Amino acid sequence: MVTCPQVYPTARHRLCQWHIQQNAISHFEKLKSDRSFQNLFNKCLNGCYNESEFEETWRKMMKDSGLEGHSWFKRLYKHRVKWSTALNNEYFSAGILSSQRSESTNHAMGFQASKTTSVTAFFGIFETTVRRWRSEEERKEFNGIRSMPTSVYPLVDLLLHTSQVYTVKLFRIFEREFALAMGTRATILPIDDSMLVYRVQPAASEDGARHVTYDCSNQLIEYTCRKLQVMGMFCSHIIRVLHMHSVGEILNRYILRRWTKFSKKAMWERLLPSDIRISAANDAINWRRSMLIATNHLITKCHNVVEARLIFEKLCVKANEEVQSLLFKLSMDEE
Structure with a gap:
């Protein structure tokens, strides 16, 4: 077993x-x-x-x-x-401490269905629910990529950078950590070469102190707080040290791709590697695979919007006509 x-x-x-x-x-x-x-x-x-x-x-x-x-x-x-x-502070969990996501999913389906709901009716409810979820996700993704979130704090370089990189929801989480960071005090400990060690703790309390080691030469960070491992995002202690050193951008090594605005785009790029794109003209199988992936992605984006589907359908008809014309011309030239 x-x-x-x-x-x-x-x-x-x-x-x-x-x-x-x-x-x-x-x-x-x-x-x-x-x-x-x-x-x-x-x-x-x-x-x-x-x-x-x-x-x-x-x-x-x-x-x-x-x-x-x-x-x-x-x-x-x-x-x-x-x-x-x-x-559990060495394991990534995205900060989830409960099964709330599962419970909310059950609630989203359960409030319309009951024990007497037929399979056909349930499937209709399921399709409607999923369609609503996807539509909401696409709307948020569209707004997140094409707009900048506002902040109650002045957009210093660090906040400005994260607003451009993170999704709106993750930026709000980072913004809260930034606010906590501004309420802490940092005490520098004995210095070893370029390595600076800070003791960061809440300004109004002696509890909750954490140590952050910062290498100014290459922006390497070591920390006793494990939020980066658990959540995939800097904690207030690290933000406090970065802000003190006027660091305006977070290095890519510390940014979890799944929290960024362009995570889906990166996923499709991984499925469509550059070597396949380069060899597409000479390798029919790889070209068909790459086009199927790209076309499927476009169809998925269009299927919930009638106007987008019409645009896609017109382009398909036009492309088919042009391809047929080209193939006919090539066949005539061969004769």
Whole structure:
């Protein structure tokens, strides 16, 4: 029997934090109104920096609340690697901590369907829902590429650059991190050659300090915060250091392609490599493959817009006429 680890050996199974919080409510009992307990529990979920901090916070919560012998919390601790962010900060998860996306998908379909809905009717609902999703996605993609998002902050070079590179939604996330960065203070630690080490922490608190090592000569960054691995985007600590050094652009090595405005274009370019384009005139099979990919991409973009479909159909008719005329002329020349 084939198991999941054999099929997906590098996959990281996670538990939904939202469901853990909901299940925990039934086990809190008198602790439901204990603010100190709730703060410690939430910190264990996604507020700890590393494993040692998690263990310390968990022990304090269990001791202060008298939960050392509680069976549910024992089981929860046993599976801690599946839900605590402190133990998963080396794995990319796009910042997703719950199954909210799956739940929203179920809701989008479920509010129109019921147990008595026939398969035919359900398929119609499904098609309509997917068509709406794709239309919304295309609209956002169109607006994101052809417009610039506004900001409540002055568009310094770093914000301006990210607004040009990231999608609107990811730019908003970066903008929030930028705002957090402006609320931190950075203390420079002993310097070793061109390597600068900063201790960055919230201005109004002594907690949450992170270390950022910055190499000015080639803009190499080392950091103790793992947000770049988990989210694929700089955290406020790194942004603070970059802003202090008047860095106006993020190097490509630190930009996750999937978060950029042109990720789809890059995907199609990978499917249509340059060597195939160069050899297209001499290699009929490769040329047919490249044209099928390009045409399919264009058809996908047009199929939801009647005007676009008409333009594509007219071009196909015109191209067919010109090709037929050329082939006829070539056949006459051969005779």
